[in-house]
Amino acid sequence: MSETEWTPDQPIVSIKDVHKSFGDLEVLKGVSLDVMKGEVICIIGPSGSGKSTLIRCINALNDIQSGSIQVEGQEVNAPGLDKLELRKKVGMVFQQYNLFPHKTALENVMMAPLLVLKQPEDEVEKRARALVKKVRLEGKENNYPGELSGGQQQRVAIARSLAMNPDVMLFDEVTAALDPETVKEVLVTIKDLAAEGMTCILVTHEMGFAREIADHIYFTDRGVIVEHGPPKTFFESAKDPRTREFLSQIL
Amino acid sequence: MLEAFQDFFRELAQTNPKWNFIYLYDPVQTERVLTGLWTTIKLSVVCVVLSVLIGVIGAWLQGSPIKWLRMFVQGYIQFFRNTPPLVQLLFFYFALGQFTPTYSPDGWLEVPIISNVGWAILSLSFFAGAFNVEIFRAGIESVPDSTKEAADALGMNRFQIYRYVVLPLAFRVSLPSLNNNLVNLVKTTTQAIVIAVPELLYQLVSIYNDYSTAQNACMVLMFLVYIVLVGILVMGMNKWERNMRIPGYGQN
Numbered sequence: 265m266s267e268t269e270w271t272p273d274q275p276i277v278s279i280k281d282v283h284k285s286f287g288d289l290e291v292l293k294g295v296s297l298d299v300m301k302g303e304v305i306c307i308i309g310p311s312g313s314g315k316s317t318l319i320r321c322i323n324a325l326n327d328i329q330s331g332s333i334q335v336e337g338q339e340v341n342a343p344g345l346d347k348l349e350l351r352k353k354v355g356m357v358f359q360q361y362n363l364f365p366h367k368t369a370l371e372n373v374m375m376a377p378l379l380v381l382k383q384p385e386d387e388v389e390k391r392a393r394a395l396v397k398k399v400r401l402e403g404k405e406n407n408y409p410g411e412l413s414g415g416q417q418q419r420v421a422i423a424r425s426l427a428m429n430p431d432v433m434l435f436d437e438v439t440a441a442l443d444p445e446t447v448k449e450v451l452v453t454i455k456d457l458a459a460e461g462m463t464c465i466l467v468t469h470e471m472g473f474a475r476e477i478a479d480h481i482y483f484t485d486r487g488v489i490v491e492h493g494p495p496k497t498f499f500e501s502a503k504d505p506r507t508r509e510f511l512s513q514i515l
Numbered sequence: 516m517l518e519a520f521q522d523f524f525r526e527l528a529q530t531n532p533k534w535n536f537i538y539l540y541d542p543v544q545t546e547r548v549l550t551g552l553w554t555t556i557k558l559s560v561v562c563v564v565l566s567v568l569i570g571v572i573g574a575w576l577q578g579s580p581i582k583w584l585r586m587f588v589q590g591y592i593q594f595f596r597n598t599p600p601l602v603q604l605l606f607f608y609f610a611l612g613q614f615t616p617t618y619s620p621d622g623w624l625e626v627p628i629i630s631n632v633g634w635a636i637l638s639l640s641f642f643a644g645a646f647n648v649e650i651f652r653a654g655i656e657s658v659p660d661s662t663k664e665a666a667d668a669l670g671m672n673r674f675q676i677y678r679y680v681v682l683p684l685a686f687r688v689s690l691p692s693l694n695n696n697l698v699n700l701v702k703t704t705t706q707a708i709v710i711a712v713p714e715l716l717y718q719l720v721s722i723y724n725d726y727s728t729a730q731n732a733c734m735v736l737m738f739l740v741y742i743v744l745v746g747i748l749v750m751g752m753n754k755w756e757r758n759m760r761i762p763g764y765g766q767n
Binding site: 355362363364376379408409421 | 662668670762764
């Protein structure tokens with residue numbers, strides 16, 4: 265590829281003027297944002313504003329019509345994209361957990377490193393056990409997803425994604441399907457990750473959480489970024505009337 | 516002991532000419548029944564395995580991005596599902612059989628490279644396979660896109676997603692229907708009699724053609740054997756289903 269070598273002082277994820285349509289419906293109308301290594305970014309906004317679509321474009325689960333998305337210098341919007349290379353760099357956690365129901369918690373975590381990275385089993389198992397411990401699920405290694413609560417399943421999903429050693433983690437409304445009492449355990453796990461310096465991009469409706477952990481907040485509405493800024497400025501002195509209206513409804 | 520047993524049935528046949536269990540006391544007939552039974556078992560096992568393979572491969576091809584491949588599989592299903600298996604057997608053996616190459620082991624007799632047993636295996640496997648494709652397709656469609664997407668996001672390729680995520684889940688969903696279809700297949704092997712495959716029905720019919728008093732006894736045996744054979748198959752399938760059950764997933 266003819267891309268210039270990426271260095272850590274450049275944005276780890278760089279999104280420039282991205283347009284994306286589903287049929288006639290344009291969901292992203294020229295979105296740009298940069299994420300530096302170790303930053304935590306929260307994308308908030310009303311339903312249908314394109315925020316989930318945006319993060320799904322970062323690891324090429326959705327393609328884009330025009331613009332550029334670069335992850336560590338790799339252009340995502342390029343013909344013949346090396347998806348495997350991209351997905352080794354970008355981990356993703358989904359709203360519905362999407363665990364493999366026929367595999368135990370530990371097997372879920374081990375599967376991709378074994379199949380995709382072809383790492384030796386004993387090494388993978390050691391790392392998987394450490395990850396299960398890290399998401400505070402020690403003792404649940406041999407349980408199937410159907411035997412775990414939503415919050416526990418979501419933490420397995422986080423561990424599963426971390427097992428690939430990604431540089432960037434995408435969280436797509438990961439607490440939206442959870443019972444209120446299990447939301448917190450998942451948020452604590454993400455907070456730990458952020459504190460360790462993992463680059464995180466979150467789409468979330470948890471305003472309090474966003475305010476607490478984000479370095480930068482982006483507000484999207486109808487396919488554009490309306491306003492962005494550090495949490496304090498964003499929540500206390502939003503300038504755009506749409507942002508203010510959204511915040512007044514939600515806070 | 517054995518002789519007393521044989522004598523009992525020999526006498527029964529004399530006192531009750533409608534109940535001649537000839538295969539229980541005449542070793543020649545016993546031999547015919549046993550070879551017939553063995554042929555039936557072999558035919559069943561080979562066809563079950565082949566038809567499941569055809570089902571898995573067909574369902575995989577149905578998900579192919581290449582349109583003519585999907586159309587080919589669809590055509591195959593329509594042909595084999597919508598025509599009677601008896602007609603298929605006759606067609607394969609008598610019609611297609613004319614066009615297959617022959618070889619001559621002794622330089623005199625011309626033997627077709629596909630025997631009647633070969634044609635029975637092919638035609639019955641493709642018959643049951645057509646249903647299996649549909650059964651597995653239903654199972655595959657029951658796997659949520661989001662689960663496949665998660666595997667995709669972890670870097671698995673299309674084959675790995677199919678082999679390690681979709682198939683294991685689809686298989687569990689498909690097992691009850693597969694069970695039914697395989698039961699049907701085992702019973703349909705009797706129709707191979709029309710192309711003279713020496714399976715159990717063929718042998719028993721031959722016996723009561725030779726000894727007309729044995730007719731009822733032969734038919735009783737036929738039912739008994741199939742009750743047991745299919746019973747074993749169903750037991751095995753049910754056990755398999757239980758072993759594959761995932762705690763907390765699907766029906767509990």
